[in-house]
Amino acid sequence: xxxxxxxxxxxxxxxxxxxxxxxxxxxxxxxxxxxxxxxxxxxxxxxxxxxxxxxxxxxxxxxxxxxxxxxxxxxxxxxxxxxxxxxxxxxxxxxxxxxxxxxxxxxxxxxxxxxxxxxxxxxxxxxxxxxxxxxxxxxxxxxxxxxxxxxxxxxxxxxxxxxxxxxxxxxxxxxxxxxxxxxxxxxxxxxxxxxxxxxxxxxxxxxxxxxxxxxxxxxxxxxxxxxxxxxxxxxxxxxxxxxxxxxxxxxxxxxxxxxxxxxxxxxxxxxxxxxxxxxxxxxxxxxxxxxxxxxxxxxxxxxxxxxxxxxxxxxxxxxxxxxxxxxxxxxxxxxxxxxxxxxxxxxxxxxxxxxxxxxxxxxxxxxxxxxxxxxxxxxxxxxxxxxxxxxxxxxxxxxxxxxxxxxxxxxxxxxxxxxxxxxxxxxxxxxxxxxxxxxxxxxxxxxxxxxxxxxxxxxxxxxxxxxxxxxxxxxxxxxxxxxxxxxxxxxxxxxxxxxxxxxxxxxxxxxxxxxxxxxxxxxxxxxxxxxxxxxxxxxxxxxxxxxxxxxxxxxxxxxxxxxxxxxxxxxxxxxxxxxxx
RNA sequence: GCGCCCGUAGCUCAGUUGGAUAGAGCAGCCGCCUUCUAAGCGGCCGGUCGCAGGUUCGAAUCCUGCCGGGCGCGCCA
Numbered sequence: 001x002x003x004x005x006x007x008x009x010x011x012x013x014x015x016x017x018x019x020x021x022x023x024x025x026x027x028x029x030x031x032x033x034x035x036x037x038x039x040x041x042x043x044x045x046x047x048x049x050x051x052x053x054x055x056x057x058x059x060x061x062x063x064x065x066x067x068x069x070x071x072x073x074x075x076x077x078x079x080x081x082x083x084x085x086x087x088x089x090x091x092x093x094x095x096x097x098x099x100x101x102x103x104x105x106x107x108x109x110x111x112x113x114x115x116x117x118x119x120x121x122x123x124x125x126x127x128x129x130x131x132x133x134x135x136x137x138x139x140x141x142x143x144x145x146x147x148x149x150x151x152x153x154x155x156x157x158x159x160x161x162x163x164x165x166x167x168x169x170x171x172x173x174x175x176x177x178x179x180x181x182x183x184x185x186x187x188x189x190x191x192x193x194x195x196x197x198x199x200x201x202x203x204x205x206x207x208x209x210x211x212x213x214x215x216x217x218x219x220x221x222x223x224x225x226x227x228x229x230x231x232x233x234x235x236x237x238x239x240x241x242x243x244x245x246x247x248x249x250x251x252x253x254x255x256x257x258x259x260x261x262x263x264x265x266x267x268x269x270x271x272x273x274x275x276x277x278x279x280x281x282x283x284x285x286x287x288x289x290x291x292x293x294x295x296x297x298x299x300x301x302x303x304x305x306x307x308x309x310x311x312x313x314x315x316x317x318x319x320x321x322x323x324x325x326x327x328x329x330x331x332x333x334x335x336x337x338x339x340x341x342x343x344x345x346x347x348x349x350x351x352x353x354x355x356x357x358x359x360x361x362x363x364x365x366x367x368x369x370x371x372x373x374x375x376x377x378x379x380x381x382x383x384x385x386x387x388x389x390x391x392x393x394x395x396x397x398x399x400x401x402x403x404x405x406x407x408x409x410x411x412x413x414x415x416x417x418x419x420x421x422x423x424x425x426x427x428x429x430x431x432x433x434x435x436x437x438x439x440x441x442x443x444x445x446x447x448x449x450x451x452x453x454x455x456x457x458x459x460x461x462x463x464x465x466x467x468x469x470x471x472x473x474x475x476x477x478x479x480x481x482x483x484x485x486x487x488x489x490x491x492x493x494x495x496x497x498x499x500x501x502x503x504x505x506x507x508x509x510x511x512x513x514x515x516x517x518x519x520x521x522x523x524x525x526x527x528x529x530x531x532x533x534x535x536x537x538x539x540x541x542x543x544x545x546x547x548x549x550x551x552x553x554x555x556x557x558x559x560x561x562x563x564x565x566x567x568x569x570x571x572x573x574x575x576x577x578x579x580x581x
Numbered sequence: 582g583c584g585c586c587c588g589u590a591g592c593u594c595a596g597u598u599g600g601a602u603a604g605a606g607c608a609g610c611c612g613c614c615u616u617c618u619a620a621g622c623g624g625c626c627g628g629u630c631g632c633a634g635g636u637u638c639g640a641a642u643c644c645u646g647c648c649g650g651g652c653g654c655g656c657c658a
Contacts, residue, residue: 027597027600028597030604034601040600043600047638052638077601078639165658323584334656336655337657338658340658362651366584366653366654369585391651432595433594434595453620457620457621460621464620469617475617523597526596526605527597529595529606536622537621540613546617559617580618581618
């Protein structure tokens with residue numbers, strides 16, 4: 001529709017021998033007194049045309065060719081051209097909706113391959129409510145970009161290398177020893193959660209006591225257990241070293257694989273239950289073992305972006321806008337986490353993706369410039385990586401903030417949230433707000449007053465339509481109760497509430513495109529709220545199951561179309577569209 | 582100190598990348614169920630868009646400087 005009007009205006013500009021302004025736009029009007037669509041061409045082009053906006057608007061109006069789509073055009077305000085559409089042009093959307101069904105709103109294939117990496121939480125414990133936001137947001141991006149026509153994969157990057165994983169394995173082993181009678185105090189800086197002990201018990205069940213070792217002798221002259229960070233870390237490192245030495249590589253690996261498999265299994269189940277599916281689970285350890293870190297460093301060096309200083313290898317990230325250069329290889333020869341991450345991103349690019357999207361917690365925002373610098377240094381293109389930050393979620397329980405600490409095991413898990421609030425409401429709440437807005441999640445409100453949840457407003461509209469269609473099916477012949485069969489009567493839909501709804505439905509495809517372009521699922525949320533509101537208004541204004549057959553069929557047709565759009569939109573959010581409530 | 586994000590109604594937040602009289606929800610007040618689901622609808626109340634300049638036909642939106650809040654600034658991961 002907008003394209004058609006753009007074409008009309010282009011003709012008018014050509015007739016006036018003026019250049020059509022490229023930045024001019026046709027917008028949906030907010031006030032119906034301004035027609036259905038408004039063009040700001042005269043305002044934008046006034047300066048280059050050398051005449052006042054309103055004068056230009058008059059000339060454009062005179063030069064505008066007639067169109068079967070347009071009922072009338074008015075000049076308003078400072079020089080807007082307001083278009084009033086022909087009723088049948090407005091009703092045309094119904095035919096599209098019934099022809100395309102679940103695909104209505106989806107764009108043509110773009111041929112673009114996109115990889116969205118999200119959650120990627122360390123497998124050192126259950127997912128908490130902060131991860132949940134990243135999961136819901138990232139998954140919506142996948143759904144949105146697919147709807148927009150891209151070929152999209154979802155990926156979870158497992159940080160299964162490095163010190164945190166050693167701490168995890170050692171924590172499990174210490175609990176295992178405890179169960180065997182060891183009196184070694186459990187270190188404060190190890191993982192405290194009850195799931196560690198439970199996992200250790202299962203380990204013992206599986207392997208018996210073959211992992212028993214005597215720690216005592218190994219800890220003499222080692223840093224003592226302590227509360228302060230420095231000594232506590234040293235103590236823990238000593239325990240990790242002891243575990244590796246006493247168990248040997250093979251048995252240590254056994255403990256590590258045991259807890260890792262359990263953790264990842266739990267995380268995957270948790271996410272699947274949350275309707276978040278990953279095509280790929282990438283492993284940091286595999287990236288390292290495949291020699292990709294060295295390969296990435298070679299690429300950077302070949303591109304002339306590294307140098308050595310004080311025994312370390314540096315990446316000159318400041319050339320690409322980072323605050324300062326970053327270490328890749330430490331003086332002791334070990335690669336930094338950043339070096340591994342560069343290798344991982346190079347691998348993602350090598351797999352043939354045109355665009356990478358990373359979803360990170362907002363606390364990692366300082367990491368963005370260096371990662372973008374790395375991608376630019378590797379490929380020469382800065383825009384192949386897009387990092388989206390998800391701001392914090394603070395949880396209110398009984399009006400009090402819940403403190404969150406992974407180590408202390410005193411956090412609210414995603415699984416708890418799902419149980420309390422449900423998948424639909426929690427997913428909806430997570431993406432209802434822009435991702436760069438902090439989110440206050442009040443559990444008491446979300447659970448006790450669940451009827452006030454905005455998600456129910458949308459779902460209720462859908463259930464209401466289904467109820468009407470059910471009733472119609474009971475009362476009338478099948479031919480009269482089928483929504484689609486009313487297409488031929490669509491010219492009867494001319495009540496104000498129907499006109500407003502038809503205009504809204506026509507905007508759905510462009511809304512999907514806008515949400516995908518802006519990576520903003522909340523745009524879908526607000527659009528759907530408008531659709532639901534439009535429906536509820538209509539429902540209260542006009543009866544559907546009227547005696548006059550043609551009118552009834554027309555209205556059922558519109559109702560069915562609204563249900564389709566609601567269903568399609570809710571599906572983009574991963575929220576169900578119930579048929580009864 | 583430097584950097585990123587945020588500041589819009591009593592509260593929680595939108596605002597289609599510069600458009601017309603700044604919008605929702607919740608809370609508060611007043612109405613609407615013998616008829617298709619009242620988890621709904623209509624109405625009222627509520628604003629110096631943090632502050633001050635600037636850019637232009639036009640600014641909540643862009644630029645500069647302040648003020649306030651959050652987060653981050655390791656040869657940690």
